[in-house]
Amino acid sequence: MTDTPAPRPAPLDVRPVKQPMWKRLSLVWLVPIAALSISLWAAWQNYQDRGTLITISFENASGITAGETVIKYRDVTVGEVEDVEFADGLTDVLVHARIDKTVAPYLDDDAVFWVVRPDVSVRGITGLETVLSGVYIEGNWDTDPDVAQYEFVGNEEAILTRAGQRGTSVVLRTGDGGSITAGAPVLHKGLQVGYLEQPELSFDGNQVVVSAFIESPYDRRITSSTRFWDTSGFSVSFGAGGVSLDVSSIASLIEGGIAFDTVVSGGQAIRDGQTFDIYPDEQSARDSLFTDPNAASLQVAVLFEQSVTGLTKGSEVRFQGIQIGEVDQLNAIVVGEGASAQVRLQAVLDIQPSRLGMSPESTPEDALALLSDFVARGLRARMVTGNILSGTLVVELVQIEDALPAIVTQASGQYPVIPTTDSQISDVAATAEGVLQRINDLPVEELMQGAIDMMDSIERVANDESTRAAPASLVALLDEARALVASDDVQAVPGDLRKVINDIDAIVTSTAEADIVADLDAAIQTTAAAAANIELATENLPELITQIEALTAKANALAIEDLVKTATDTLASIDRLVGSEDAAALPASLNGALDEMRGFLEEVREGGAIENVNAALASANEAAQAIEQSVSGLPALSERANQLVAETRAVVNSYSERSRFSAETLATLRDIQTAADAVSALARAIQRNPNSLLTGR
Amino acid sequence: MGSAGTEGGLITARDAGLVACQRCGQVHAQDALYCKRCDGRLQSRDTESLQRVWAWLFAGMIAYIPANIYPMLLTSTLVERSESTIIGGVVELVEYGSIGIAIIVFVASVVIPIGKFLAIGYLAISVQRGSQDNQHQRHKAYEVVEFIGRWSMIDVFVVAILSALVQLNTIATINPGIAAVSFALSVIFTMLSAQSFDSRMIWDVNRTAE
Incomplete structure (x- = not known):
């Protein structure tokens, strides 16, 4: 049997004709091209829309989380924190944030940032929403684009005066800042028309300076003859009319407050940042209306030999029964040298020339010349009882008949010294005792x-x-x-x-x-x-x-x-x-x-x-x-x-x-x-x- | 039929002057244009296969980039709002101790897509170069890629289900991020890429080499 191989078809050359590359191109390539272009376009768009990077430095970053904490302007989110890191030397916390491109040009040197946290105060509860959502950074700036800034220092506290808010800012001075706090109300006839900013010490450290913002249109009530006084707490006074208790609003009771009023007309318009004094109470504020608080005062010294208990800083200085000034300082000084040295109590009197009836333009030198003239004619200083119950003393300048001749001297150093005469201090107990003793001593029998x-x-x-x-x-x-x-x-x-x-x-x-x-x-x-x-x-x-x-x-x-x-x-x-x-x-x-x-x-x-x-x-x-x-x-x-x-x-x-x-x-x-x-x-x-x-x- | 691996003993349909319908498997004469049974288009070899493979593959890779950069899930609850990317979510799961789920998510979202990119790329390159190595392995790899591709959608499904279920207004809301869409597109593109690959080309090397 012959084994013939199975018939096989002739090999067919099936190699296709090589076609040019561009002819063989499939339409499917459009898909990756489209995907690529969409991706690139999206990336480009993203890059283009990326906000401006700014850096805000805070003392601490409590609650600020990168990628979550947002930056708001008037309660609209305008940016987001990207990163939180330390500055060199761990001095500050730097918060890097992206701000919307549309807003960024407005961030000039007046822009301020602070962290909004829940805050409970006498005036209400703010920032409650941040309890759940976490803190956010609030920014404030005006609506005029200026030279854009990219680095800011964040405030620890929320600012009180928003940029663009209409009103007038005045500077108030007081000797004691214990009764004023930031945010305390400024009252006018009982209405809150403004508030106080953060009190600060003055440059020389002698006074407390605080800015007060008075909202429009109430700021038009302020003129150069406006007086501000402290309404904080409550005051109890007793006099012929009985005991009177004066309490302002509860908020001002706790936080302190400042009231103002313009009683006399004719004051000049004020400019932003005008300085006013804060008077301790309404009465003294009104009393001061007739004197210019900015007028220079004359300072003279009086040396007392006896105790000055009952005389305090701020005690009245009277001339013919009218207050012309107050006691500015009390201290002891040594007079004389060697064996004749004596300790005297020096009271420095602050005298307002205008209260002496002199013209407003008169200088302290004029007042001193007037006083020197009076002294040569017998004017003497003495302490008299101001209030028989409290035992407070006042310094009185009186005309003494046939007084020993004396002149105003510069003996104690920097202040001219007014000679003294015997003081008339009546102690309640001693006086009452003396009266009884005299009655007792009467030879009635x-x-x-x-x-x-x-x-x-x-x-x-x-x-x-x-x-x-x-x-x-x-x-x-x-x-x-x-x-x-x-x-x-x-x-x-x-x-x-x-x-x-x-x-x-x-x-x-x-x-x-x-x-x-x-x-x-x-x-x-x-x-x-x-x-x-x-x-x-x-x-x-x-x-x-x-x-x-x-x-x-x-x-x-x-x-x-x-x-x-x-x-x-x-x-x-x-x-x-x-x-x-x-x-x-x-x-x-x-x-x-x-x-x-x-x-x-x-x-x-x-x-x-x-x-x-x-x-x-x-x-x-x-x-x-x-x-x-x-x-x-x-x-x-x-x-x-x-x-x-x-x-x-x-x-x-x-x-x-x-x-x-x-x-x-x-x-x-x-x-x-x-x-x-x-x-x-x-x-x-x-x-x-x-x-x-x-x-x- | 002898072993497919015997040297020179393998006859392709094309060698025999036939063409098989890719949808129903009916064999037709070489010159037939349409399938007699399913009326599908008959094509002995897809000459543009590789182009389409590469095109879809590139598209899938491009889509995969934003899928990893952008957040997959946007979770807003009463107290916080969080966005998590694929890798971020895996890391979070590991931190929470859910290693098993983390592995599943990681495999489905990262390993499989990247594996697919590599596999398809390798197959396409090897066909282009006319490599004769590992023809059987490559064919199996192709089958695996095509089978497993659809499972990459597991991430997208999770996001879709969560987004649909968790919509409690202010208390808790989950929304799909842009990465979910990108990831879905990436998976779809890679699946199309895998399907575009004409696996018969793996075996054509012998003929063209002759």
């Missing part, structure tokens, strides 16, 4: 005893027989005086005198005729003197009469009942007068005086002076007759004339003395009257003002 004694004495005087007899004696005296005046002898005196003169005239005539003029010269002169004396005597007589008449009138006007009654009514204590032996003896003396006078008058009447005159005249008459009879005995005549004249003069002199006696009687009566009046006045004074017994005045 003795006083009562003295009054009783005095009444007894007056009663005794009034009841005395002698007193009762005084009116009768006076009446008798007057009667006798009247009788004397009316007596024939007295009436006859002028007639007799005329007769004597006629006689003398005749003598003279005859003497002239007898041609013995020279011999008679001395005699005539003596006779002329005698005549003059007699004339004087006659002149004195009417005077005596008028005096006696006045005495009578006085005695009538005396109204002894009134005297006794006044003396009885007035129970004053002139026991020295009434109780003394002299006073007791007064009625007796008076009677004695009256008796003497009566005796004198009787004497006059019964042949004393009148007879003497008559006798003298008779003698003269005889003498004249003798001259008439014989001119040869002229020397004897002259001798006798002389004698006559001497006698006449003695008589006349005796009358003169009597008239002095009557004047003395009158003076005595007047003294008694004065004494009675004085007692009466004293009694009235006590009745009107019993306090004077206590006050000792």
Whole structure:
């Protein structure tokens, strides 16, 4: 059997014709090309849309997560945190974030960023949404694109004033920042119209400075005469109107607050950032309206030797009762050197020149010149009690009469020193104690005893027989005086005198005729003197009469009942007068005086002076007759004339003395009257003002 | 029929002047254009096969890049919002201790797609170079690639199911990220690439070498 191989078909050449590459290209290639181009386009788009990278540095990055924490502007997400890392030296945390390209140009140097966290404060709860969603970064910037920035420093706290917010920012100064906190309200008539920013220390560290933002349109209420005051907490004051408790809003109670008001018109418009002072309360703010707080003040020192307890920084300085400044510093300084060194307490006074009534333009130097002038005229500083209950002191500048000369000196160094005088510090306890002590010390018992004694004495005087007899004696005296005046002898005196003169005239005539003029010269002169004396005597007589008449009138006007009654009514204590032996003896003396006078008058009447005159005249008459009879005995005549004249003069002199006696009687009566009046006045004074017994005045 | 591996003893349909329908297996004469049974287009060899393989492969690779860069899942809960990529999700699963699930996700999302790229690329290159080595192994590799390709969609399915189920408004929401779409496209492209490969070309080398 033959094994033939199976028939096989001829090999077929199936190699295809090589076609050019581009002809063989399949349409499927469009798919990867499309995929590639879509991918590239997407990548490019992505790259193009990628936000601007910015870096914000924070102190810590609590809650910030890369890829999750977003950046918001007015609650719209504008970016996302890409990375969080440390700066060189671990000083800060750098947060890298991408910000939308559309927003990035607005991020200029006024852009601020802060982390929004949940915050619970008196004014409300903010950022509550971040409890669940995590914190986010809030940014704020204005709407003007400026030079774009890429690196920022984040704030620790949310800013209060949003960029673009309309209003005015002012700077407030205060000495104590304890009552103000950031975000505290600014009130105007009780409405919140703004808020405070973060308080800061001033450059010199003496004051606390805080910015306050007043929203539009309330900021138009602020002028240069606006005053700000602290309304934080509450104030309790007590005075004549009782206790008053002043509480502002609860928020300001806890957080503090500032209120302002513009009371006087005419203030100038303010600019942004104007500086104002914060006054401790509304009253002082309103009080300050009349002074310019920015005016320069005069600082002078006062050195006190005694304790200044009760004097504090801020105590008032008064001039004539008006506050002109306050105490600025209190410290002790050493005055003198070596053994004479002394520690004095120096109070530096801050005086406002405008309060001294000087013009607003006046400088502290002008005020010092004025004060120096005052000091030279007796102005002195002293401490006086300002409030008797709290024991606070104020410094008072007073004008002291006849003060020791002093001037304003520069002794203590930088401040001019105003000399001091004794202080008037009344301590409540000491004052009350002193009053009680004085009341205690009053001799009330003795006083009562003295009054009783005095009444007894007056009663005794009034009841005395002698007193009762005084009116009768006076009446008798007057009667006798009247009788004397009316007596024939007295009436006859002028007639007799005329007769004597006629006689003398005749003598003279005859003497002239007898041609013995020279011999008679001395005699005539003596006779002329005698005549003059007699004339004087006659002149004195009417005077005596008028005096006696006045005495009578006085005695009538005396109204002894009134005297006794006044003396009885007035129970004053002139026991020295009434109780003394002299006073007791007064009625007796008076009677004695009256008796003497009566005796004198009787004497006059019964042949004393009148007879003497008559006798003298008779003698003269005889003498004249003798001259008439014989001119040869002229020397004897002259001798006798002389004698006559001497006698006449003695008589006349005796009358003169009597008239002095009557004047003395009158003076005595007047003294008694004065004494009675004085007692009466004293009694009235006590009745009107019993306090004077206590006050000792 | 003898062993397919015997040297020179293997006759292809083409050698015999025949052409087989690739859909129903009906053998026709060489010049037939359409299958008598299923009316499918008859083609002894797909001359543009390699072009399509490469095109779909490139498209799949391009799509695979964003699938890995962008997040696969967008998870928003009340307290946080998280985005996780494929690799990020695997790392997270490992950190949570779910090693098994991590391996499954890693294999399905990373190993298989990359393996497919490599396998298809290798097959295409080897055909182009007319390599005669490991023809049987390469054919098996092709079969495995074509079979396993659809399982790569497991990731996409997970994302789709989660997105559909977890929609609780603000409390918790899961949305597919852009990577899910990219990944799905990548899988589809690689499957098309694998299907475009005409495995008969593996065996044509002998003829062309003669």
